[in-house]
Amino acid sequence: GAGVSQSPSNKVTxxxxxxxLRCDPISGHTALYWYRQRLGQGLxxxxxxxxxxAPDKSGLxxxxxxxxxxxxxxxxxxxxxxxxxxxxxYLCASSLAALRDEQFFGPGTRLTVL
Amino acid sequence: AQSVAQPxxxxxxxxxxxxxxxxxxSVSGNPYLFWYVQYPNRGLQFLLKYITGDNLVKxxxxxxxxxxxxxxxxxxxxxxxxxxxxxxxFCAVRILGGNNRLAFGKGNQVVVIP
Numbered sequence: 748g749a750g751v752s753q754s755p756s757n758k759v760t761x762x763x764x765x766x767x768l769r770c771d772p773i774s775g776h777t778a779l780y781w782y783r784q785r786l787g788q789g790l791x792x793x794x795x796x797x798x799x800x801a802p803d804k805s806g807l808x809x810x811x812x813x814x815x816x817x818x819x820x821x822x823x824x825x826x827x828x829x830x831x832x833x834x835x836x837y838l839c840a841s842s843l844a845a846l847r848d849e850q851f852f853g854p855g856t857r858l859t860v861l
Numbered sequence: 862a863q864s865v866a867q868p869x870x871x872x873x874x875x876x877x878x879x880x881x882x883x884x885x886x887s888v889s890g891n892p893y894l895f896w897y898v899q900y901p902n903r904g905l906q907f908l909l910k911y912i913t914g915d916n917l918v919k920x921x922x923x924x925x926x927x928x929x930x931x932x933x934x935x936x937x938x939x940x941x942x943x944x945x946x947x948x949x950x951f952c953a954v955r956i957l958g959g960n961n962r963l964a965f966g967k968g969n970q971v972v973v974i975p
Binding site: 778788789797822838847854 | 868893896897903904905906907910947951955957960961962963964965966968
């Protein structure tokens with residue numbers, strides 16, 4: 748079956764521009780997470796969606812970051828007025844709802860802000 | 862705070878030798894522990910998890926991990942390393958309550974020398 752997909756795979760933008768990253772989770776997965784991975788570092792939690800509940804935005808680094816999810820399907824992460832420190836790989840993961848369930852990751856979007 | 866630590870930056874091992882990647886955890890209550898592998902320019906792939914039951918957990922690609930409650934460790938092991946095992950390995954623990962997200966260690970680069 749299809750895994751988690753993300754687009755674009757690479758995005759190069761100029762400082763100050765807005766970018767939108769897309770994630771298609773595995774069908775039937777109610778939980779969806781966004782993480783950021785800076786070069787040579789671990790994963791940093793950004794935001795969490797679970798079904799129709801209000802998202803947990805506690806990991807978003809600034810108000811320039813926002814995310815939406817349509818029901819239990821596609822999610823978009825938007826970064827406004829990008830800065831060079833936003834350069835990173837943005838990973839999306841989805842899972843079933845139970846605590847014992849592992850998260851399945853997409854291939855990521857590599858964002859480079861010039 | 863619930864967290865995991867991966868004390869080594871890089872693990873070098875000769876092909877055919879046993880491979881061990883260390884992880885210790887700090888949680889209140891019973892831990893839900895996971896190992897992921899990341900190949901270059903790829904997303905994270907799930908290897909194995911410990912939820913409950915046997916302390917020795919077997920996973921993908923011949924990997925296994927041993928849960929040790931007294932030492933609060935969850936080391937990843939493989940009896941005979943392959944060059945293709947060279948990758949970045951992440952240990953993670955589920956943060957219980959709230960968003961139930963995964964908290965990741967900083968990762969270990971494994972280099973298998975032919």
